[in-house]
Amino acid sequence: RPYIQNSTVVIKMPAFSPFAIYDRILILDGKEGVRKEIIRLPSERSLSTTRDVVGYEDDAWFVQEDKLSTLIYKLNILTGDTSVIKRFNPSQSGARVEMTLREISLYSYNGKKLLLVGLSECSPNINTARIVVLNALTGEECFSKTVETDVDFPVNAAVMIGSTIVYTSGRKAVSIDISTGRTNWEVYSGTAADSIMPGLLVQNNVVFLWGHKACKALELQRGNTLFRNSLECANVNGSSPWIVIVDYDGRLLVLDEQSGSIHKVIHLPSGNEERNGFSYGCKPGFDGRGGLLLFGIYHGYYFAEVLNFNL
Numbered sequence: 371r372p373y374i375q376n377s378t379v380v381i382k383m384p385a386f387s388p389f390a391i392y393d394r395i396l397i398l399d400g401k402e403g404v405r406k407e408i409i410r411l412p413s414e415r416s417l418s419t420t421r422d423v424v425g426y427e428d429d430a431w432f433v434q435e436d437k438l439s440t441l442i443y444k445l446n447i448l449t450g451d452t453s454v455i456k457r458f459n460p461s462q463s464g465a466r467v468e469m470t471l472r473e474i475s476l477y478s479y480n481g482k483k484l485l486l487v488g489l490s491e492c493s494p495n496i497n498t499a500r501i502v503v504l505n506a507l508t509g510e511e512c513f514s515k516t517v518e519t520d521v522d523f524p525v526n527a528a529v530m531i532g533s534t535i536v537y538t539s540g541r542k543a544v545s546i547d548i549s550t551g552r553t554n555w556e557v558y559s560g561t562a563a564d565s566i567m568p569g570l571l572v573q574n575n576v577v578f579l580w581g582h583k584a585c586k587a588l589e590l591q592r593g594n595t596l597f598r599n600s601l602e603c604a605n606v607n608g609s610s611p612w613i614v615i616v617d618y619d620g621r622l623l624v625l626d627e628q629s630g631s632i633h634k635v636i637h638l639p640s641g642n643e644e645r646n647g648f649s650y651g652c653k654p655g656f657d658g659r660g661g662l663l664l665f666g667i668y669h670g671y672y673f674a675e676v677l678n679f680n681l
Contacts, residue, residue: 371421371422372423373423373425373430373447374400375425375427375428375430375447377399377400377401378397378398378400378406378447379397379398379399379400380397380398380423380425380430380445380447381395381396381398382394382395382396382422382423382432383395383396384416384418384421385416391413391416392410392411392412392413393410393411393415393416393434394408394409394410394411395408395409395411395423395432395445395452396408396409397409397450407450409445409450409452411434414436414437415434415435415436415441417434417435417436417437418435419433419434419435419440419468419469420432420433420469420471420472420473422474424473424474424475424476424485425447425476426476426483426506428446428447428448429444429445429446429447429506429507430444430445430446430447431443431444431455431474431476431485431506432474433469433474433487435468435469437466438459438460438465438467439457439458439459439460439467440457440468440489441454441457441458442455442456442474442485442487442504443455444506444507444509455504455506455507455509456504456509456511458489458502460491460493461491461496462493462495462496464493464494464495465491465493465495465496466491466492466493467489467490467491468489468492469487469488469489470488470489470499470525470526471487471525471527471528472527474486474487475528475529475530476506477530479530479532479533482506482507482512483505483506483507484503484504484505484506484512484530485503485504486501486502486503486528486529486530486535487501487502487504488500488501488502488524488525488528488537489502489525490524490525497522498516499516499517499518499519499524499525499539500514500515500516500517501513501514501515501517501525501528501535501537501546502514503530503535503548512548513548513551515546515548515551517537517539517544517546518539519539519540519542520539520540520541520542520558521540523539523540523541523566523568524539525537525538525539526538526539526540526568526569526570527568527569527570528570529571530548531572531590533547533548533549534546534547534548534554535547535548536570536577537570538567538569538570538579539568540566540568541558541559541560541566542556542558542559543557543559543567543570543577543579543588543593544556544557545577545590545593554592554593555592555593556593557588557593557595559579559581559584560584566581566582567579567581567585567586568581569581569603569606571606571608572590573608573609573610573613573627574610574627575589575590576588576589576590576596576610576627576628577589578606578608578613578627580601580603580606580615581603582602582603582618583600584598584599584600584603585598585601585603585606585615585630586598586599587613587627587628587630596628596629596630597628597629597630598630599625599630601615601617601623602617602618602619603615603616604617604618604650604651605650605651605652605653605654606653606654607653607654607655607656608627609656609677610627611626611627611628612625612626612627612633612677613625613626614654614662614677616648616649616650616652616653616654616664617650618650619646619647620637620638620644620647620648620649620650620666621635621636621637621647621648622635622636622637622648622654622662623635623636624636624676624677633679634676634679636662636673636676638666638671642666643668644666644667644668644669646666646667647666648664648665648666648671649664649665649666649667652665652666656677657672659674659675660674660676660677660678661673661674661675661676661677662676662677
């Protein structure tokens with residue numbers, strides 16, 4: 371996802387051989403649609419990693435990887451000044467540290483701006499995973515914990531709420547407290563491969579886990595199950611009290627976050643050239659007034675006030 375500050379848009383563009391052998395950070399004037407600056411990153415640090423850019427006011431952060439390490443960059447979007455604030459190096463020869471989360475996230479806690487990352491260190495002799503919280507301004511580690519993953523699955527997703535971090539690994543979801551380092555709860559979604567739920571959404575004290583064949587909601591504080599559905603979730607977003615799902619049939623489903631009841635199903639009109647409905651690569655967007663934004667292969671779609679109805 372890009373970072374947008376006022377009329378400035380910051381986008382990470384991945385290496386695209388043979389046209390570009392390096393990642394680029396593109397800074398655009400969103401009103402004029404013109405390029406303000408392009409920052410070319412070293413090709414040796416342009417291995418495949420998350421394409422997200424997060425930011426606060428005039429600062430932005432993103433992740434790069436080289437053959438051995440993971441690097442956290444800080445960028446001033448007004449000046450283009452770019453620096454590495456943290457480098458995660460392997461602990462032993464022959465190992466590699468890589469970012470395993472789908473995205474880097476920025477949070478505010480105790481008056482500080484914090485970055486949440488998930489890392490894996492791999493070699494023929496070692497395979498460990500860590501959750502790390504960094505001071506976004508200095509790169510200092512505020513919290514670091516080696517965590518147990520589910521078999522060979524990495525840490526797929528992580529969310530921070532106050533002092534609580536919830537993360538997923540394969541069939542497992544875990545809640546930890548960064549103030550004590552203790553595990554609050556640990557929940558398995560099942561034993562079969564179809565029970566793997568790497569997707570994670572947390573809103574209104576509800577932890578929503580989702581995967582290819584099923585989804586499940588837990589109570590944030592204790593991990594108690596609220597509901598479980600056998601829904602094929604391709605992409606998910608939430609606007610409390612609703613959870614909005616795009617399934618693999620191209621439908622949009624609106625669920626009650628507490629009960630899992632389906633309150634609305636939206637199809638594209640018959641005869642539409644989007645033969646497969648909404649794109650399952652689409653994460654539903656919200657306009658803050660009950661409207662939904664989605665896209666297919668050919669078009670974008672806006673549904674006004676679709677979430678404005680009572681339970």
